[in-house]
Amino acid sequence: xxxxxxxxxxxxxxxxxxxxxxxxxxxxxxxxxGTPEAQNHFLRGAGILHSFxxxxxxxxxxxxxxxxxEFAMAxxxxxxxxxxxxxxxxxxxxxxxxxxxxxxxxxxxxxxAPTAREKGFLSAVExxxxxxxxxxxxxxxxxxxxxxxxxxxxxxxxxxxxxxxSLLSGARALQDExxxxxxxxxxxxxxxxxxxxxHPGAAHYxxxxxxxxxxxxxxxxxxxxxxxxxxAVSHAIHMPTHIFIQHGMWEKVAHQNDRGHKVGTELWKPGxxxxxxxxxxxxxxxxYLQMGDYEKGxxxxxxxxxxVAMEPNGRAKSGLALNRAxxxxxxxxxxxxxxxxxxxxxxxxxxxxxxxxxxxxxxxKEMAERLAGKANDAKADNGQGHGARVMLHEVKALTALAEGxxxxxxxxxxxxxxxxxxxxxxxxxxxxxxxxxxLLGEVLLEVGKPAEAATAFETCLLRTPNRARSLLGAxxxxxxxxxxxxxxxxxxxxRAIWSGHSELPGYQEAERFLASTDDR
Numbered sequence: 017x018x019x020x021x022x023x024x025x026x027x028x029x030x031x032x033x034x035x036x037x038x039x040x041x042x043x044x045x046x047x048x049x050g051t052p053e054a055q056n057h058f059l060r061g062a063g064i065l066h067s068f069x070x071x072x073x074x075x076x077x078x079x080x081x082x083x084x085x086e087f088a089m090a091x092x093x094x095x096x097x098x099x100x101x102x103x104x105x106x107x108x109x110x111x112x113x114x115x116x117x118x119x120x121x122x123x124x125x126x127x128x129a130p131t132a133r134e135k136g137f138l139s140a141v142e143x144x145x146x147x148x149x150x151x152x153x154x155x156x157x158x159x160x161x162x163x164x165x166x167x168x169x170x171x172x173x174x175x176x177x178x179x180x181x182s183l184l185s186g187a188r189a190l191q192d193e194x195x196x197x198x199x200x201x202x203x204x205x206x207x208x209x210x211x212x213x214x215h216p217g218a219a220h221y222x223x224x225x226x227x228x229x230x231x232x233x234x235x236x237x238x239x240x241x242x243x244x245x246x247x248a249v250s251h252a253i254h255m256p257t258h259i260f261i262q263h264g265m266w267e268k269v270a271h272q273n274d275r276g277h278k279v280g281t282e283l284w285k286p287g288x289x290x291x292x293x294x295x296x297x298x299x300x301x302x303x304y305l306q307m308g309d310y311e312k313g314x315x316x317x318x319x320x321x322x323x324v325a326m327e328p329n330g331r332a333k334s335g336l337a338l339n340r341a342x343x344x345x346x347x348x349x350x351x352x353x354x355x356x357x358x359x360x361x362x363x364x365x366x367x368x369x370x371x372x373x374x375x376x377x378x379x380x381k382e383m384a385e386r387l388a389g390k391a392n393d394a395k396a397d398n399g400q401g402h403g404a405r406v407m408l409h410e411v412k413a414l415t416a417l418a419e420g421x422x423x424x425x426x427x428x429x430x431x432x433x434x435x436x437x438x439x440x441x442x443x444x445x446x447x448x449x450x451x452x453x454x455l456l457g458e459v460l461l462e463v464g465k466p467a468e469a470a471t472a473f474e475t476c477l478l479r480t481p482n483r484a485r486s487l488l489g490a491x492x493x494x495x496x497x498x499x500x501x502x503x504x505x506x507x508x509x510x511r512a513i514w515s516g517h518s519e520l521p522g523y524q525e526a527e528r529f530l531a532s533t534d535d536r
Contacts, residue, residue, distance in 0.1 A: 040248035041067065042216030046174045049130045054084035061093050066177065066217030067252035070097045071288070081117075088129040088138055091118040095141050101185040102224065105151035112145050133172065136165035140182075152189035159186035166204075173208045177217035180204040184224050201225045202234065209238055216246045223255055229441045229479060232262040243272055250280035250292035257299055261444060264482020266513060270303030270312070277319075290323055294335040297323075301339050302445035305346040306484045308514035308523065313343050334360065341366035342449045346485070350374050361390045361404045362449050368411030369450065372418050380415045384408060402439050406432045407448050410455055422463040429456040433472075442479050451476050457489045466496035484513055488522045495529065504533050 041063035050058055061076030074097045080090035095111035119125035122142050129135040140161035144154055162175075162182040169175045180201040187197035202225030208218035219242035226235040239259035246252035254276035260268040273296040280292035301316035320336035341362040344351055350370035355363055368383030370376075391404035409432035417425035432452035442451075457472035470493035476486040487510040494503035507526035514523040 040246065041069075041252075042245045043212060043214040044174065044216070045212075048087075048089045048134060050080060050087040050089060051084045054080040054087050054090060057083065058087070058090055058093065061090075062174070063216050063246070064249055065093055065096060066215075066220055067246045067249040067255075068100065068220075069246075069249035069251060072249065072283070073097050086128050088118060088125065089134055091115060091125075092134075092138050092141055095145060101155075101181055102188055105155075108145060108151065111141070112147070115141070115145060133165075133169055133175070136161075136168060136175075137178070140165060155182075155185050155189035158182055159189075173212065173215065173218070176204050176208050177215065177221060180208075180221045180225070181217070184221065195228070195231070198225045199231070202231070206234075206238070209241070213241050214245050216242070216249075216252060219245055220252065220255060223258055227258050227262075227443050229262055229443070229481075232259050232443075235259045236263065243268075247275070248279070250276045250283065250296065253279055254292070254296045254299065257303075258443065261299070261303070262481065264306075264480075266303045266306040266482065268303075270300050270307060270309075273297070273300030273303060276300075286327060290327065290329055290331045293323065294320075294331040298335050298339060299445055302342065305342065306482070306513065308484065308517035308520050310343075310347050310517075313339075313346070317343060338362050338449070342445070344370060345449045348373075352376050352379050359386070361387060361407055364390070365407040365411065365448060365450065368407075369414060372411065372414035375418060377415055377418055380411060380418070384411045384415065387411060402435050403448055406436050406439075406452050407450075409435070410448070410450060410452060413455070413459065417459060417462070422459075425459055426456070426463065426465075429459055432456070433475075446480055446483070451480060451483070451486070453479065454483070454486045454489065457486070457493065461489065461493055461496070466493040469493040470497065470499075470502075482509065482513065484510060484522075487513070488525075491526065491529070500533060504530060 041060060044059070044063055044066070046059055046062050048055060048058060057076045057080040061073045061080065064073040064076060074094055077090045077094035077097070080087055081094070084090065091114055095114045098107045098110040099105050115125060119128060125142070126135055126138055129138045140158050143161045144158035146154055146157075159182040162179040166175050166179040183197045183201035183204075187201075190197075202222055205218045205221035205225060208215055209222055212218060219238040222238035223235045223242060226232055236259055239256035242252060243256040254273055257269045257272050260272065276296035277293055277300060280296060284290065284293060297316055297319055301313050304312035304316070317336065317339045320332060320339055323332040324336055337360045341360070343349075344366040350373045352371045352374060353367055355367055359367075364383045364387050368380050368387065371379035371383060387404055387408040391401040391408055393401070409428045413425040413428035413432070416422075416428060429452060433456055436448075436452045453472050453476035457469040457476065460466070460469035460472060470490055473486045473490035473493060477483060477490065480486065487506050491503045491506035491510060494500070494506060507529050511523060511526040511530070514520055514526075517523060518527075
């Protein structure tokens with residue numbers, strides 16, 4: 017057995033260089049007992065799997081199985097390609113069917129794994145895809161099995177990275193909000209990243225581990241690296257923007273997601289999910305809108321319309337609705353529309369804000385009623401409905417403001433911020449599409465309370481760094497309080513973001529203010 021293993025490893029290294037095996041998907045060292053030809057496909061599949069390129073990875077693992085039908089690790093890899101480890105389980109039967117192709121029983125399958133390390137990998141997925149039982153419990157059992165394997169092979173980078181992602185999966189299964197497991201996963205992934213800066217899993221799992229406003233700075237170096245590690249995989253191109261967005265790096269957010277959408281589009285086939293295409297296009301639009309590039313924001317909407325026409329699936333439809341609503345809120349091009357019963361909460365919010373801002377209070381109150389229904393439905397489904405409740409408070413507040421009830425408007429928005437702060441910290445595009453702290457700041461400015469408004473805007477900027485509307489609002493608030501140095505600082509930041517769009521009124525406002533100071 018060991019002679020075969022050594023021969024396979026030596027032959028793989030002699031026949032195909034690692035860079036050729038893993039072109040455009042990263043670099044990793046993952047020796048197995050497969051035949052040399054099968055190992056080539058296995059390595060590429062493992063690299064793509066680390067970047068969550070499910071369909072691409074399946075093709076590689078199945079090619080390895082065809083070349084070496086007894087190659088246990090090829091079935092192990094494919095079994096991990098049918099369910100997103102960081103989301104709820106969708107399809108337990110496909111991975112079980114994959115394992116049954118390897119052997120009819122767990123014992124028969126493990127007998128085909130010739131090394132203790134490979135038996136450990138296979139035993140772990142046997143826990144993950146065991147018949148029956150709650151999927152959360154199976155994910156925790158998988159995490160525990162990977163922990164045992166890591167103790168046995170602490171210096172094996174592949175064991176370490178797959179253990180790291182099992183921790184991230186386990187954290188979600190346990191609904192652990194302490195970040196304890198994420199930090200542990202991030203520490204393991206950072207260790208591997210320190211040795212191999214082109215390892216797709218290491219960089220990827222660092223990002224997922226620290227994907228929140230507090231920890232995001234720990235992942236910036238990995239995000240910069242991952243942006244170029246696996247250009248063949250759409251998710252790998254998109255994923256660094258989870259960290260860029262939390263640093264307000266709008267050009268990187270926009271352009272990286274453009275690349276991700278392009279690759280996702282090239283890989284898409286009729287009948288496939290449009291998840292990669294939609295997600296990148298959605299985040300890219302947010303980046304462009306923050307940059308003040310409203311034309312690109314409209315192009316994203318047009319692209320979503322094309323996708324819905326191609327295949328009207330849920331991801332494309334929801335992305336179109338969200339992008340239309342976000343465009344209205346970010347540009348403040350208010351537009352009251354007749355919305356269908358199926359309208360999303362974001363559409364209702366954009367319509368409600370538009371109605372209140374244009375004085376159509378009948379429509380604004382109708383949107384509030386519909387948002388209340390959404391909040392109640394969500395509360396019944398999952399015990400929460402917090403996002404819809406925030407949006408409901410926002411529409412009700414602007415309606416009250418339009419009716420001259422300024423104290424009520426402010427109180428409703430203070431309540432909205434309290435609800436929003438009880439939710440998970442923002443780790444992507446603004447959600448709700450109008451952050452409640454930002455809207456509170458705008459209303460406080462309108463009712464003559466600039467000092468309190470500045471505090472609200474600064475809170476929003478802590479939660480969503482470099483957000484354009486909050487920068488503009490903070491600059492205006494400081495100017496009103498006479499804090500000209502602070503106002504100039506915020507205006508300069510806004511001017512830098514909107515530097516390519518001097519036609520925007522906010523840009524011109526920043527220019528006028530800075531021209532009136534000694535420090536431009």
